[in-house]
Amino acid sequence: MLSYRIDMKFTLRQLAIFVATTRHGSVSQAAEALSMSQSAASSALAELERHFDVRLFDRVGKSVKVNELGKRLLPHAVELLDRAEEIEDLLHGKCGFGSLDIGATLTIGNYLATLIVAEFLQRHPESSISLEVRNTATIIQLVAGFELDLGMIEGSCSHPELEAIPWLDDELTVFCAPSHPLARAARADAEALLAQPWILREIGSGTRQTFDRAVQALGAPVKVRLELEHTEAIKRAVESGLGLGCISRLALREATRRGSLVALATPELDLRRRFHFLWHRQKFHSAGMHAFLDLCREMTAGARRSDEVALADIR
Numbered sequence: 001m002l003s004y005r006i007d008m009k010f011t012l013r014q015l016a017i018f019v020a021t022t023r024h025g026s027v028s029q030a031a032e033a034l035s036m037s038q039s040a041a042s043s044a045l046a047e048l049e050r051h052f053d054v055r056l057f058d059r060v061g062k063s064v065k066v067n068e069l070g071k072r073l074l075p076h077a078v079e080l081l082d083r084a085e086e087i088e089d090l091l092h093g094k095c096g097f098g099s100l101d102i103g104a105t106l107t108i109g110n111y112l113a114t115l116i117v118a119e120f121l122q123r124h125p126e127s128s129i130s131l132e133v134r135n136t137a138t139i140i141q142l143v144a145g146f147e148l149d150l151g152m153i154e155g156s157c158s159h160p161e162l163e164a165i166p167w168l169d170d171e172l173t174v175f176c177a178p179s180h181p182l183a184r185a186a187r188a189d190a191e192a193l194l195a196q197p198w199i200l201r202e203i204g205s206g207t208r209q210t211f212d213r214a215v216q217a218l219g220a221p222v223k224v225r226l227e228l229e230h231t232e233a234i235k236r237a238v239e240s241g242l243g244l245g246c247i248s249r250l251a252l253r254e255a256t257r258r259g260s261l262v263a264l265a266t267p268e269l270d271l272r273r274r275f276h277f278l279w280h281r282q283k284f285h286s287a288g289m290h291a292f293l294d295l296c297r298e299m300t301a302g303a304r305r306s307d308e309v310a311l312a313d314i315r
Contacts, residue, residue: 012084014048015077017041018056022066022074023147075282078146082284097127097288103148105206106231107170107248108275109133112300112309113152120295127288135229137204143278149289151278152296154206154248164276167296170306172210172271174246174264175256177239183262188244190218190268197225197243199234206273207231211246214269235261246271249307275306 020030021041031041049056056070066074085098104113110133117129132142136153143151144161157164174188182188182196193215201207215222225243228234231251238245239260255261277293279285303309 009051010048011044012081014044015081017044018048018070019074019077019081019146021045021057021064022070023145025065026063028062074146075280079282079284082149082286086286097124097286097291099128099130100286100288100292101130101132101147101149102292103132103134103139103142103151105136105139105152105154106133106201106229107154107207107251108152110231111248111250112306116292116296116299119299120292123295124288124291129292135202135204136206136209139278143280146280146283149279149283149286150292153276153278155209155273155276157276157278161281162278163281164278166274167277168275168300168306168309169304170273170275171249172207172214172246172273173249173252174244174266174269174271175238175252175261176244176264177241178259178262179241180244180262182244182264186262187265193244193266193269194218194220194222197223199226199228199237199243199245200224201231201234201247202227202229205229207247210271210273214271217268217270249305250309253307 016034017027017030020033021027024030024033027042027045028038031038034041045056054069055067056073057064058067089098102113102117109131113131113133117131121127121129132139132148134142136155136157139148139151139153140157140159140162142148144159152167153164154170174193176182182192188196200211223243226237228237231247234245234247235252235255237243244264249263252261252263256263277296279289300306300309
């Protein structure tokens with residue numbers, strides 16, 4: 001016979017304050033995020049610790065840092081809150097999947113994720129999604145801190161607490177302006193690549209990680225003229241004749257069709273990579289997460305590479 005304790009000494013409200021404080025690094029910011037007073041948040045957190053005679057944070061001045069016990073508690077607290085949200089939606093008679101916090105790196109976020117999110121919300125109008133578009137290093141950090149339910153990244157991830165599942169093959173391509181001396185041949189050997197200035201993504205991005213790994217085969221460093229955080233800015237800079245660029249074929253395909261940019265064959269560079277789904281190993285997989293992952297796979301089914309995905313709205 002099953003039996004459950006009904007005299008728990010903690011509340012969902014206390015756990016929500018604990019999780020928010022962990023994420024924001026201060027009680028005041030957690031209180032603001034939860035639309036409550038700082039004194040109420042502080043009292044609830046203190047009551048939680050007092051009931052169990054524990055400390056969940058190391059307090060330094062006005063800031064707090066989750067300690068080892070708090071780190072062990074965090075995934076369980078997040079899971080319980082996620083399950084509680086599903087129960088509440090069920091009791092309210094909702095047929096959607098509640099809320100999802102999704103993170104995507106810039107290429108995926110700008111050229112795939114927004115369209116997938118739009119389709120998901122059309123199919124499940126009672127659901128809501130928050131989409132964070134950042135570079136790979138930031139998405140990894142947010143997923144590791146349970147601030148995102150799911151990440152979609154370019155390239156690999158070696159974080160020991162995260163699970164990276166292959167999704168879709170991708171490939172970078174080197175490109176130049178139509179007026180560039182290399183444009184007519186549409187090809188560049190190692191000597192040409194080393195002689196040219198480059199407009200590249202910033203350190204910490206998956207695109208830069210793949211590029212830096214590939215150019216090691218050239219035996220010398222390339223000349224980085226400019227680093228930019230956005231692929232559209234890189235395309236504009238290359239169109240202006242500032243140098244060569246290197247981004248995903250997915251991000252470049254419309255520009256090469258128009259003829260505003262020229263893709264260059266670079267047989268000495270291996271620019272292949274994969275898009276991955278990313279989540280914390282201890283993350284509870286809600287029905288909404290499963291449905292979103294299924295839709296991602298459905299909308300990219302049949303494509304051997306990201307630039308072959310048949311999504312008409314991609315630019």
